[in-house]
Amino acid sequence: MKSNLLQPVAIMGLPFNAVTADEAVEDMERLLVSGGTHHICPVNVDVWLNSLADPHLHRIMAACTLVLADGMPLVWASKLLGCPLPARVTGVDLVPRLATLSVRKGYGIFLLGGRTGVADRASEMLKRKFPGVNIVGTYSPAETSLIRMDHAEILNRVHAARPDILLVAFGNPKQEKWIWMHRKRLGVPLAMGVGGSFDILVGDTRRAPRWIQQCGMEWAMRFLQEPARLGPRYLRDFIGLAQRLPLALLAAWSQKPFLGPSRVATASTPQVLHVYIHGRLGANIGEPLQEATTASIVNGQVMVVHLHTVSQATAAGFGVLLDARRQLLEAGLSLSLAGLDLKMRFLLYAWRLQPLFDEWQPAISRGRPFVEEAEAPLSIDLGADQNALTAQTRVRG
Numbered sequence: 001m002k003s004n005l006l007q008p009v010a011i012m013g014l015p016f017n018a019v020t021a022d023e024a025v026e027d028m029e030r031l032l033v034s035g036g037t038h039h040i041c042p043v044n045v046d047v048w049l050n051s052l053a054d055p056h057l058h059r060i061m062a063a064c065t066l067v068l069a070d071g072m073p074l075v076w077a078s079k080l081l082g083c084p085l086p087a088r089v090t091g092v093d094l095v096p097r098l099a100t101l102s103v104r105k106g107y108g109i110f111l112l113g114g115r116t117g118v119a120d121r122a123s124e125m126l127k128r129k130f131p132g133v134n135i136v137g138t139y140s141p142a143e144t145s146l147i148r149m150d151h152a153e154i155l156n157r158v159h160a161a162r163p164d165i166l167l168v169a170f171g172n173p174k175q176e177k178w179i180w181m182h183r184k185r186l187g188v189p190l191a192m193g194v195g196g197s198f199d200i201l202v203g204d205t206r207r208a209p210r211w212i213q214q215c216g217m218e219w220a221m222r223f224l225q226e227p228a229r230l231g232p233r234y235l236r237d238f239i240g241l242a243q244r245l246p247l248a249l250l251a252a253w254s255q256k257p258f259l260g261p262s263r264v265a266t267a268s269t270p271q272v273l274h275v276y277i278h279g280r281l282g283a284n285i286g287e288p289l290q291e292a293t294t295a296s297i298v299n300g301q302v303m304v305v306h307l308h309t310v311s312q313a314t315a316a317g318f319g320v321l322l323d324a325r326r327q328l329l330e331a332g333l334s335l336s337l338a339g340l341d342l343k344m345r346f347l348l349y350a351w352r353l354q355p356l357f358d359e360w361q362p363a364i365s366r367g368r369p370f371v372e373e374a375e376a377p378l379s380i381d382l383g384a385d386q387n388a389l390t391a392q393t394r395v396r397g
Helices: 021-032 045-053 053-064 070-080 091-105 118-129 151-161 176-184 197-201 210-214 218-225 227-253 283-299 315-330 342-350
Strands: 009-011 014-016 036-043 066-069 108-113 134-139 167-168 190-193 263-268 272-283 302-306 310-313 334-339
Touching: 009 070, 009 315, 014 053, 014 066, 014 315, 021 036, 021 066, 021 091, 036 045, 036 053, 036 176, 045 053, 045 218, 045 227, 045 272, 053 176, 053 210, 053 315, 066 070, 070 227, 091 108, 091 118, 091 134, 091 167, 091 190, 091 197, 108 118, 108 151, 118 134, 118 197, 134 151, 134 315, 151 176, 167 176, 167 197, 218 227, 218 334, 227 342, 263 283, 263 315, 272 283, 272 315, 283 315, 302 342, 315 334
Parallel strands: 036 066, 036 190, 108 134, 108 167, 167 190, 272 302, 272 310, 302 334
Antiparallel strands: 009 014, 263 272
16 A cells, blocks of 8 residues: 655645656656556646635545646745745656657557647657657547536547556646546546647647746746736736735744654554654654554554644645545545644645545544544553544545
């Protein structure tokens, strides 16, 4: 059950993986042989705002195997929050790298979506530029709502082609919801939403020079090409970021550094694994929390993480919690939080994480009988917290 990927960091409500484009492809190569269907989600500011406005989309994106920062403002925000992401990683930059991987390893790629004919043109371009690339199919269904799509026809085409990598260009939020809707039936190791990448690959939309991209000003060139369409979108993005970033920074900067020892302890009932975090909730809890997550999945227990003895919480620490949540959801289990004081509630709200976690309530608080005591906690003496009650939880996902 243990992941080979680095723990993500929670930036503005989503668990971003701190990787470069080349490192992201290395991670995807490992995922291709790890079993199951893995959802990869590049996120720019517009996609991020969409997720905050749609709770269902928010939970989908937070549960993706890899979440990549496809927008320089998100990279800048990560630096201000003290957990810097190394680089912007765009969907359109990943497609050529995946084509190179296909040439080396023979992985089949299916191009799904885009305007009529664009996926076919993108396929021809990739075959010319990357001789030996294994494009196993293309299909551009008629543009319509998610409800009205001919899902059976699309799935039949994908199943017939048997790709290893599915690139979906329906645009957000449609592509993320479509992948999530069919993740159990796709039979594809890797599925990634790529938005308008096919248009850029074939040259219908021009990219800014590399130096402009590195300065974080690529949006300006896109705006000059499509001012009527992108003007309102960029204004919305600017206002949305300006409204939310100051509160997130205030919550981060208001915390006092904790330099003492940090510890993780566990206590268990047949239904629940209780995890107690003492001291600093940071990247340092990654290994013990992963061990607890693995044990929870193996034993079929839901997990409750107690935060009442946390003195400092970081974006990296909440990234660890979100990664544990993702793994538990994949196993049909849940992760809930307990011991939330006013300061922790404010932090969850300011960092847009509150919708992703249930708050654990013991059965006795709902007038139900006291069930059984937890086993003796491991690692440390939990004092008054040794009696653990069964949890009433629900799965968000």
